Amino acid sequence: MSDAVFLTLNAGSSSVKFAVYAAGTDPIEIARGQIENLGDAARLKMSGDGIDPCREDIGKADHNTAMVAILDHLGPVLNGRAVTGVGHRIVHGGDHYAAPQVLDEETLRTLATFSPLAPLHQPFNLAGVRAAIEAFPNAVQVGCFDTAFHRGHERRFDEFGLPRAFFDAGVRRYGFHGLSYTYIADQLRRDFPKVVAGRVIVAHLGNGASMCAMIGGQSISTTMGFSALDGLVMGTRPGALDAGVMLYLMTDRGMDARALSNMLYRDCGLLGLSGISHDMRTLLDSDDPAAAQAIDTYVTRIRHEIGGMAADMGGLDAVVFTGGIGENAAPIRQMICDGMGWLGVHLNHTANAKGQADIGAGRVRVLALKTDEERVIARAVKGVLGG
Numbered sequence: 001m002s003d004a005v006f007l008t009l010n011a012g013s014s015s016v017k018f019a020v021y022a023a024g025t026d027p028i029e030i031a032r033g034q035i036e037n038l039g040d041a042a043r044l045k046m047s048g049d050g051i052d053p054c055r056e057d058i059g060k061a062d063h064n065t066a067m068v069a070i071l072d073h074l075g076p077v078l079n080g081r082a083v084t085g086v087g088h089r090i091v092h093g094g095d096h097y098a099a100p101q102v103l104d105e106e107t108l109r110t111l112a113t114f115s116p117l118a119p120l121h122q123p124f125n126l127a128g129v130r131a132a133i134e135a136f137p138n139a140v141q142v143g144c145f146d147t148a149f150h151r152g153h154e155r156r157f158d159e160f161g162l163p164r165a166f167f168d169a170g171v172r173r174y175g176f177h178g179l180s181y182t183y184i185a186d187q188l189r190r191d192f193p194k195v196v197a198g199r200v201i202v203a204h205l206g207n208g209a210s211m212c213a214m215i216g217g218q219s220i221s222t223t224m225g226f227s228a229l230d231g232l233v234m235g236t237r238p239g240a241l242d243a244g245v246m247l248y249l250m251t252d253r254g255m256d257a258r259a260l261s262n263m264l265y266r267d268c269g270l271l272g273l274s275g276i277s278h279d280m281r282t283l284l285d286s287d288d289p290a291a292a293q294a295i296d297t298y299v300t301r302i303r304h305e306i307g308g309m310a311a312d313m314g315g316l317d318a319v320v321f322t323g324g325i326g327e328n329a330a331p332i333r334q335m336i337c338d339g340m341g342w343l344g345v346h347l348n349h350t351a352n353a354k355g356q357a358d359i360g361a362g363r364v365r366v367l368a369l370k371t372d373e374e375r376v377i378a379r380a381v382k383g384v385l386g387g
Contacts (some may be wrong), residue, residue: 005030005078006085006385007134008141008377009070010179010282011124014038014207014235014278016066019374020048020077023385027378031077035066039386045127051077058293063124067131067209085140085385087131087377089179091121091228093145095170097276100380103129103141110121111143117174117227120265142384149178150212150219157221157312175222176214177204177323179373185217186376187369198317201309203302204371205326207235207278211302213309221312223305229264232305233298235278236267241299270294280325280332306340316343318365327370330355337366 006027010017019032031048035058042061045129046054058069088103091347092114101107108126115122129141150173160166177327181202188196200214209232210224223231223239233239241264249255272279273294276286283291310316321333330352337347346362360366 087381150175173225199313206323
């Protein structure tokens with residue numbers, strides 16, 4: 001058993017992350033990597049203990065191509081060790097799953113019915129499961145659900161202003177990025193116990209973006225709703241949108257469901273607003289006024305939601321930034337916080353520019369913490385396998 005390992009697979013809208021772990025009191029990471037920039041000039045990066053770092057251009061790749069490349073590169077890392085479990089990030093678990101679940105055929109069929117609610121993620125999550133079953137037929141496959149962290153909300157935070165029967169039929173707010181929020185809540189419990197006990201807003205800012213209001217480390221409300229389109233402006237998704245816009249585009253512009261879906265998931269957000277890129281790094285480096293305008297809209301929406309979530313909780317004690325942008329883009333953190341002084345949010349600009357963890361300078365604590373969804377998945381696999 002000492003030679004046994006388990007894997008994690010985490011398919012996002014523009015990347016696939018993966019990692020290899022050995023069992024321990026806390027899972028011991030052997031290697032990790034990702035394929036990023038899917039749909040364009042994709043790149044594979046991998047590093048780990050005792051292996052040469054790998055950085056390889058793999059060309060114009062989609063999620064299926066990415067899975068083939070990952071499995072190919074994992075061979076030397078596994079080095080003959082048995083894979084006993086594979087943990088998967090599954091974006092949508094609906095009302096069915098509020099804890100990690102062993103994935104069998106019946107469960108996979110149920111999860112496939114949620115694909116219309118997360119078309120950029122769910123089909124690729126499940127394709128990853130199928131690929132892992134084929135590659136490692138003797139391993140236990142474990143699903144970890146992004147929606148699970150938010151299952152304890154009061155109904156008033158999850159209900160739309162629709163006829164009651166729709167909520168009972170599953171038309172409700174689900175929330176996402178739950179694996180990231182789980183990791184941050186656990187890290188706060190360990191390293192910042194006074195913070196986690198209070199009223200905290202965690203901002204997971206990446207190509208997909210959302211925020212979560214937590215009290216005592218438990219989700220109270222979140223910006224994403226029925227699908228991964230709601231809430232904040234994202235890389236290619238619009239965030240909160242008047243439903244009347246959709247009616248107008250259907251009746252006056254002749255757009256059907258497929259055209260709307262393609263636009264909403266792929267052509268909006270920072271990409272649509274700027275006409276330049278979905279990548280925040282590219283926009284921050286650009287001197288095009290359209291890039292600055294897109295960033296301004298992005299930041300404004302975040303500030304708006306911070307105010308609303310503070311109202312949900314009856315106050316605010318801390319703001320935590322995480323995700324690719326939240327962890328790394330000091331200018332974005334500064335733009336957000338510099339507009340929130342009225343709420344007690346003030347930034348230590350020196351600490352922020354240096355990329356330190358504790359970057360606040362006022363009553364409200366402000367932290368920038370690295371998330372680790374793979375470790376949350378690895379812990380779940382270890383829990384299922386025992387030991």
